[in-house]
Amino acid sequence: MTTQQLIDQIQLKKSFLCVGLDVDLNKIPQHLLETEDPIFEFNKAIIDATHDLAVSYKPNTAFYEAYGIKGWLSLEKTIRYINENYPAIFTIADAKRGDIGNTSSMYAKAFFEDLNFDSVTVAPYMGKDSVEPFLAFEYKHTIMLALTSNEGAFDFQTLNVNGTELYKQVLETSKSWKNSHNLMYVVGATKAEYFTEIRKIVPDSFLLVPGVGAQGGSLSEVCKYGMNANVGLLINSSRAIIYASNGIDFAEKARAVALQMQQEMMAILS
């Protein structure tokens, strides 16, 4: 998917919502556990109930790997289901991968070719040659961690390096990498003021923003400081939507929460 196609979808749906498909078998409705593939059945119901309100789905690979081969089968079925039924959706494999060059190429192949995701999240610690193999794929997007929304973000990401903060240096350096137009960045919503500084470095890039809602970030604040002319934001919500209910009405309740978020986004966009 091209960036323009994503922007078009945002305008069409009046939404920049990304739904995180972090499926924990301990949290999903009991009645699904009797099905052959509870994770897929859960995802399918959530997707069917929210696809007109969200522009993106983001399964986090950890939740699938934790169930071994069965989990990978569920992931494969989920991404195939989205691609076949809702091809305009922007799909994100939240995998936070990164390795030396030839090894990163294998990860890129796994997520872009084998699973056919539109994008994958990567970690920056190993630098340029760990990320460029992902960037080499045309019409695929590489979403690099910049400033994350967890407590540990302040262990290293905000350390002062040569008069700036590490995450800003990461943003700055990455702009010089080959095919850097295929880069997007993960920026947590915990401190909306950070977005002002970030937009000075990457004014045009899309930012994937976790941490709105459950983790305390405010949607209107993030938009105030982080939005650009093309919106440039994908706001992720996982638990607040997918676990809105753990009863038989889970999909319906998930839709209600997603609708509320989409309505807030529509108000901001207009």
Place this chain on the structure above:
Amino acid sequence: MTTQQLIDQIQLKKSFLCVGLDVDLNKIPQHLLETEDPIFEFNKAIIDATHDLAVSYKPNTAFYEAYGIKGWLSLEKTIRYINENYPAIFTIADAKRGDIGNTSSMYAKAFFEDLNFDSVTVAPYMGKDSVEPFLAFEYKHTIMLALTSNEGAFDFQTLNVNGTELYKQVLETSKSWKNSHNLMYVVGATKAEYFTEIRKIVPDSFLLVPGVGAQGGSLSEVCKYGMNANVGLLINSSRAIIYASNGIDFAEKARAVALQMQQEMMAILS
């Protein structure tokens, strides 16, 4: 496996060799491609031929994920084969994972429980709460990236933070984390002099060292600066061993290279 059991194996085998199982179907002997699971058959032959010379095997997950479900099945069969036949071997899932707390717990579950690896490699960028869920597993080991062996290592890892280099700060900070006795570190062999500085910060920790051989590092130099009273090193070799030949004699040739490395290690240990 406890650290002491690993040390005992090193003394017994007079080896601190780790064999990287980075299996690329384009590089393995043609005749294996006719088997039902070429990756597993390749690994099995390499393991059977080298298990008395190596103390550790390290499959890099990228090479398995690239083949989708089939790849994960091969990984699962490989780790099960090692655990059943050579239980004294220290197994490393080279996965370079890391995510927010509850998500890292899922990765830890995947590698320590579902697949039953002794250790997993992780990335430090997201800080304390992204690593501690791995450290919570007793008799399991978390091998964190410190200074990697690739070119991109110099993009961020060696940046000056508050008067020191980032990778040193990563080492220093990690020592304060809960269950930090379960930490080991990845340190590339490209510049052996770095080990002197690293040993000042983590004198007792095991270091997993890629980059000897193919990537230019010298075994004797690494040992000179990096070895401690318990050896404290696992030297990884992947391509030089597993692709020593791509003919019918590949396992035999792999053994010959592994034997040469083990002999060099034995000389250093004595």
